[in-house]
Amino acid sequence: MLATADLHIHSPYSIAVSRFMQPEQLLAGCRTKGIRVIGTGDALHPDWQKQWQPFLVNDTGIVVVPQGEIEDVNRVHHVILAEDFAQFSQLRDLMDGKCKSFATTGRPHVYLSGEEIAALAHEVGALVGPAHAFTPWTAMYAYFDSVPACYGTATIDFCELGLSADSSYGAAIPDLYDIPFLTNSDAHSPYPDKLGREFNRIEIGQSTAKGVLAAIREGAVVMNAGFFPEEGKYNRTACTRCFTQYSLEDAIDLQWRCPADGGIIKKGVSDRAKELSTGGTAHPRPPYLHVIPLAQIIQTMEGSSSPNTKKCRAFYTSFIETFENEIAVLIDVPVSEIRAVHPKVADAISALRSGTVTLHPGGGGKYGTFSL
Template identity: 35%
Template sequence: MRFTADLHIHSRFSRATSRDLDLQQLWRWAQLKGIRVVGTGDCTHPEWLAELERELVPAEAGLLRLRREPPPDQVPASCRAPVSFLISGEISCIYRKGGRTRKVHCLILLPDFAAAHRLNLQLARIGSLASDGRPILKLDAKDLLAMVLDASPRALLVPAHAWTPHYSIFGACSGFASLSECFDELAPHIHAIETGLSSDPAMNWRLSGLDGVTLISNSDAHSAAKLGREATIFDTELCYDGIHQAIAGGKGVAGTIEFFPEQGKYHADGHRCCGIRFSPEETIAHDYRCPVCGRKLTVGVLHRVELLADRPTGARPALAPPFWSVIPLIDLIGGALRVGSSSKKAETLYFELLQEQGNEFHILLEAPLQKIAARSSATLAAGIARMRAGEVEIEPGYDGKFGTVSVSASEDDAT
């Protein structure tokens, strides 16, 4: 069965997240986006875990559904579809290894509540689980992996947003040069990495050390509306073991839906306070220092990939699944209407399109352009056409500032 999943999200119990991150809103937005399986996020937080156990009941094997679904009028008829949840969470490991402080975020996928309780019992001995939905623990990522596998041999640990500078396995500020450098003899139990918003599969294909490692994408959503800004497409049995086998073996991951990586807030190098954004070559020429204030530049994902890559740009391993780069529909609508994407006018057209055309992924990737034009404008249809063709205008993100990826399209461009 082919379906789309977003397995890395957060709840309202994580810091810097929206209060709307509850199960009902996740259920609603999953349908609006076109997502069949959603991670619960934050399974280590005691209050959120208790809420999950109250509000969810078994669905497909190892997956869960809402005990009481909201009224159907919460979702347009064109978008309505079943939604299942998979127990997941993110843990921030901060520790010393190899003479350096390491900060590695890890995505955890678990087959059942019993495994979540076993893991939490071990983690609670290390530090507080109640202060943040994504707990910060003085714990080696390798030791966390051992605990995860001890909680359940069917559990998975996936290095999260693997390239971001500050909190990732390969990040420039505190990361490693390989999976084995981080996880030592347990590295064979790492079957996948999450590419993150600032990189895409093509960038990761440049590292032969990642051959055989499954590349997955998720939103890391901090509000319900951000669900699905990246996602993974599976073609496997709809159950926990089907997802586990697809990630662990590679077969069954049919592709990913991606940000244009330049839109990610750590793609390029730079220093946001001084407005400096550099390419890797410019950073090297300036000796990794900001030319305005002299402080160290934040080395971005593109630069870090260049440092570790052993293949040229354009290399692609055999049998690597495809990916599709998209711009969020609300941003395309804002551009077509020449208004902010958070404006009432853009929001109204967004929901009108969902009502008439179907979920967001269908509109972005599959819906006939003529139908989009008929229900909205030729300008929007032309913008979607250009996005699908990769004909975009880019100002890369850097040092914590999101980039902009847009299309220039008028009614005359529509086909």
């Protein structure tokens, strides 16, 4: 059975997360979006575990996978997936004394290496992999040049690409040849422009968390979907203050300081991936479908300041009432049927499906944009 999955989100216990990130709202958001498998986010937090407990089995048919993110001693972030919360409780006990408090933050910082975290995750039967691996902050490839440099002798079960990368960015990196790619939203809000903005299609044998983990172990991820990498806010090498973009060579010559305002120039994901791609030709990967959240498409086509204006929300509601969920509109519904609801949105989705949009790459912390 094919299932659409978003396996990395957060809870209100993490920094800069909406207070509306609650289990009921998240499940409702999944139905609207078309997500059939959702990570819980922040599963190491004891109070968040309790809030999810009544919803682990629900009447929506949505599979809930216990999931958390953790920061190691080197500031690298890791995603952990488990079959049940008991494994996260065991993991928390094993890390006792290595964290100031698991009760004060949803994404804890622990005084352990990536190797130690991976070993402990495997000890309790969980899966682990680098979060948003290519992002130039708090990510594996921000600080290390290889998987063994970060994880030592421990293995990883997947690699999360992040919003500024797609499968092509990791396909020629030998360390990743046998590692499944995941692409997830890392959502801090339950709204449709955030939740499920990146997702996976996974062939699962049974609709349970155990079934989802088994599928990932077997590499049964049949499709990844998400932003064009150029839309990511760290895609190109750029100044973190004025966002002026530079070639890698110019950034090196400038010693990573912007001559315009003295801001730090941050190496972009695109340049970083090229540095790491030593494997020559790209290793075969499942298809990566480039999508843009429907709310963002409507906002762009209407020329609105926000996807949450009254007009944009009314159009979004019309699409959901007509076609049941957003992912169906983005991927499956014929353009001719979309045109009956909103002709300009139909044009945009047609261009997205054919890959004929014009991209304006982001960098330095500023998101990229698109136009027709």
